[in-house]
Amino acid sequence: MNRVIDADLRHMLDLLAGRGIRSLLLLMPVNEATYAGIPASARAAVMGSLQALIERYPLTRLADRDLPHWPDRFFGDLYMHMNKAGTAAVSAILNACLPGELDRSGPGCSLAEPGGEAR
Numbered sequence: 524m525n526r527v528i529d530a531d532l533r534h535m536l537d538l539l540a541g542r543g544i545r546s547l548l549l550l551m552p553v554n555e556a557t558y559a560g561i562p563a564s565a566r567a568a569v570m571g572s573l574q575a576l577i578e579r580y581p582l583t584r585l586a587d588r589d590l591p592h593w594p595d596r597f598f599g600d601l602y603m604h605m606n607k608a609g610t611a612a613v614s615a616i617l618n619a620c621l622p623g624e625l626d627r628s629g630p631g632c633s634l635a636e637p638g639g640e641a642r
Contacts, residue, residue: 529576536580546583547624548573550591551613552634553603558592566590584624584631591634612637 539546550573558566570589577583597609605613616638623629 532576536576536583540580540582544582545625545627546580547586547632548577548583549586549632549634551603551605552591552593552597552609552637554595554598555592556595557603558590561590586632587635589635591636593637597637609637 536546553561566589570585570587573585577585593609593612597605597612599606599609613634616634617632619638620629620632624632
């Protein structure tokens with residue numbers, strides 16, 4: 524992980540933990556071509572380092588075990604910006620899961636696959 528991003532993430536998690544605030548670490552989905560171009564060992568290393576990081580923060584949960592990847596139809600350009608269907612799918616997932624995430628009563632949030640009507 525990039526050192527600047529790592530330092531910023533640790534700082535943010537320290538602030539949240541210091542105030543007793545629960546948090547959820549979500550990774551935005553990438554398109555299928557990008558996912559296929561990242562070696563499985565590299566994906567595992569990134570997800571492993573994120574998992575190890577959040578183990579230091581008991582009030583933080585990592586949403587997914589692998590880098591979420593969605594079909595190209597949810598992306599609008601070559602830079603992995605989501606299109607209207609993609610943003611609607613992310614919103615639908617978060618609207619459905621975040622209320623239960625706040626008190627840990629729900630099944631948890633995940634962006635592992637598209638949800639909602641935009642699927």
